[in-house]
Amino acid sequence: MIDFVQNTLDGLAIGSAYGLLALGFTLIFGVMRRLNMAFGPSILVGIFAGAWLHSHWSAGMIPVFLATLAGAVIASAYVERLSFAAIRGDAALASMASSFALWMQLEEAVARVFPQRTYAFPTFEGLPMLELGPLFLRPEYLVMFLTAAALVAGLQVILTRTLFGLHLRTLSDNREAARVSGVNVAQVALLTFLLAAAIGGVAGFLIAATDGQISTKLGMWATMKGLIAMVIGGLGSMRGALIGGLALGVVEAQAQWYLGASGREITTFALLFVALILLPVGLAGGAETGARAEAGRRL
Amino acid sequence: MLAVEALSIRYGRVRALEEVSLTLGHDEVLAVAGLNGAGKSSLVRAICGLSPVAAGRVTFEGRDITGHPLYALDGVALVPEGRVLAPSLTVAETLRLGAGRVRARELDARRTEVLDRFPALGQRLNQRAGTLSGGEATMLALARALMATPRLLLLDEPTLGLSPAAAARVFEMLAALRRDGLGLLVVEQDLHLSLGLADRVLLLRHGRAIGQGPAASMPDARRLEDLLIADTEQEQLIC
Numbered sequence: 001m002i003d004f005v006q007n008t009l010d011g012l013a014i015g016s017a018y019g020l021l022a023l024g025f026t027l028i029f030g031v032m033r034r035l036n037m038a039f040g041p042s043i044l045v046g047i048f049a050g051a052w053l054h055s056h057w058s059a060g061m062i063p064v065f066l067a068t069l070a071g072a073v074i075a076s077a078y079v080e081r082l083s084f085a086a087i088r089g090d091a092a093l094a095s096m097a098s099s100f101a102l103w104m105q106l107e108e109a110v111a112r113v114f115p116q117r118t119y120a121f122p123t124f125e126g127l128p129m130l131e132l133g134p135l136f137l138r139p140e141y142l143v144m145f146l147t148a149a150a151l152v153a154g155l156q157v158i159l160t161r162t163l164f165g166l167h168l169r170t171l172s173d174n175r176e177a178a179r180v181s182g183v184n185v186a187q188v189a190l191l192t193f194l195l196a197a198a199i200g201g202v203a204g205f206l207i208a209a210t211d212g213q214i215s216t217k218l219g220m221w222a223t224m225k226g227l228i229a230m231v232i233g234g235l236g237s238m239r240g241a242l243i244g245g246l247a248l249g250v251v252e253a254q255a256q257w258y259l260g261a262s263g264r265e266i267t268t269f270a271l272l273f274v275a276l277i278l279l280p281v282g283l284a285g286g287a288e289t290g291a292r293a294e295a296g297r298r299l
Numbered sequence: 300m301l302a303v304e305a306l307s308i309r310y311g312r313v314r315a316l317e318e319v320s321l322t323l324g325h326d327e328v329l330a331v332a333g334l335n336g337a338g339k340s341s342l343v344r345a346i347c348g349l350s351p352v353a354a355g356r357v358t359f360e361g362r363d364i365t366g367h368p369l370y371a372l373d374g375v376a377l378v379p380e381g382r383v384l385a386p387s388l389t390v391a392e393t394l395r396l397g398a399g400r401v402r403a404r405e406l407d408a409r410r411t412e413v414l415d416r417f418p419a420l421g422q423r424l425n426q427r428a429g430t431l432s433g434g435e436a437t438m439l440a441l442a443r444a445l446m447a448t449p450r451l452l453l454l455d456e457p458t459l460g461l462s463p464a465a466a467a468r469v470f471e472m473l474a475a476l477r478r479d480g481l482g483l484l485v486v487e488q489d490l491h492l493s494l495g496l497a498d499r500v501l502l503l504r505h506g507r508a509i510g511q512g513p514a515a516s517m518p519d520a521r522r523l524e525d526l527l528i529a530d531t532e533q534e535q536l537i538c
């Protein structure tokens with residue numbers, strides 16, 4: 001029982017990072033109506049920018065964090081210009097395919113510049129392990145969970161209290177309504193893309209700082225985790241993205257403990273299939289958003 | 300205030316509008332009439348940069364605004380065909396959306412003024428736009444446009460799908476707006492309604508202007524309808 005609770009606690013921490021990745025996907029999907037397959041690789045660029053700063057200048061946590069964020073945002077801006085802004089209208093498949101090509105391109109570029117298999121990333125060392133009765137909480141996990149919570153709260157404020165947030169929600173709900181109301185749709189879409197990249201950059205930083213080492217596999221890993229969490233939660237719903245991320249984290253942690261590493265992968269995909277087949281609207285269910293209705297028609 | 304000169308619109312090989320010209324002054328109402336597919340929506344949308352212009356010129360208050368997107372136009376607002384609301388936004392959020400980038404105090408002033416015109420919306424501020432009735436949704440689309448404090452208001456079939464009573468209320472509202480100094484360009488299928496309000500009328504058929512002139516000198520609504528349907532060009536109206 002203690003094991004189960006301990007796994008749940010660890011799973012919620014990792015799951016909060018998955019939730020951030022899924023949130024990034026969802027924001028982009030909302031305004032663009034298409035998946036950005038190069039989302040993870042954009043984050044990869046950021047993480048390696050941070051690692052570079054760390055190894056060449058022995059930079060501390062804060063500069064590395066800022067470099068990670070900047071790298072992810074710049075790489076995403078590149079992806080948006082090339083594969084989303086340039087391909088307009090109903091060509092969703094073309095956009096997705098070209099974002100897939102950019103995935104390969106970004107990953108290859110990073111692998112050329114950083115030929116070793118793994119690189120060191122700074123960690124939150126020196127923070128004490130927290131004891132909650134019989135349970136332990138790794139300090140990185142606490143940082144991860146609290147940062148994710150703060151980010152979600154901040155995003156909520158942006159979405160509900162600012163004009164940009166209102167524009168973003170209008171665009172996600174009904175693109176034409178945004179246009180006829182005098183919203184600069186292209187600009188809002190770009191800003192949303194960059195906001196998603198920043199959120200993904202934070203998630204990537206937290207994950208890298210928890211592991212202490214990074215490889216170029218992290219790009220694909222981030223895309224997969226984010227996509228799976230997003231689909232589990234229900235395509236197009238922000239609350240669903242968070243719930244999906246947390247659920248994925250907990251299920252993975254339990255499976256890892258009871259079934260081992262290969263059991264974890266099998267369980268993850270089983271969860272994905274269950275979500276797709278039994279819960280076509282995802283765990284968050286219910287409330288139909290414009291983005292989700294659209295997703296239903298597209299997929 | 301508004302001048303459209305020889306405006307042509309194409310969608311690929313479809314010629315939606317052919318060299319249509321019109322002018323509209325302050326506190327004037329121009330009604331646009333024509334059958335489905337005559338090019339009315341294309342005209343309205345091209346004026347505010349939502350449809351591509353193949354040839355011709357649009358000037359507003361002396362400035363060339365041809366092809367300028369709606370978000371960059373100061374003083375022009377649109378009530379689009381079918382209302383086009385974002386269903387998940389509340390009434391209050393939809394009004395906020397219409398105002399664009401303004402200060403809090405200015406926003407409050409505009410909201411008060413608009414809600415004075417539409418008291419029914421004031422009681423539904425937290426209701427989602429997708430749950431409004433047809434008449435309420437039309438009022439919200441109109442209110443959203445007014446939040447931008449336009450001097451020129453473009454309306455594309457604002458009475459579509461409304462009961463005759465609700466349609467008459469919309470036109471009462473438009474009459475009040477004209478009294479307050481707005482220029483109105485209104486696309487309307489119901490000729491009885493539009494002839495009752497408009498100063499001038501523009502008749503479109505197959506993308507061409509087949510007549511334009513003062514509403515008072517137009518034939519009655521019945522005969523106008525016949526003209527719009529007629530396939531012969533000899534019935535050109537020069538008023």
Ligand SMILES: Nc1ncnc2c1ncn2[C@@H]1O[C@H](COP(=O)(O)OP(=O)(O)O)[C@@H](O)[C@H]1O
Nearest residue numbers: 310313315333334335336337338339340341342
């Ligand atoms: N986006 C579009 N793409 C292609 N053809 C269009 C488009 N919008 C309108 N059309 C065509 O242009 C013509 C005029 O349409 P429209 O302006 O909507 O007329 P109305 O509003 O008078 O019914 C029609 O033949 C219509 O099929």
Ligand SMILES: [Mg+2]
Nearest residue numbers: 339340341380
């Ligand atoms: Mg029309």
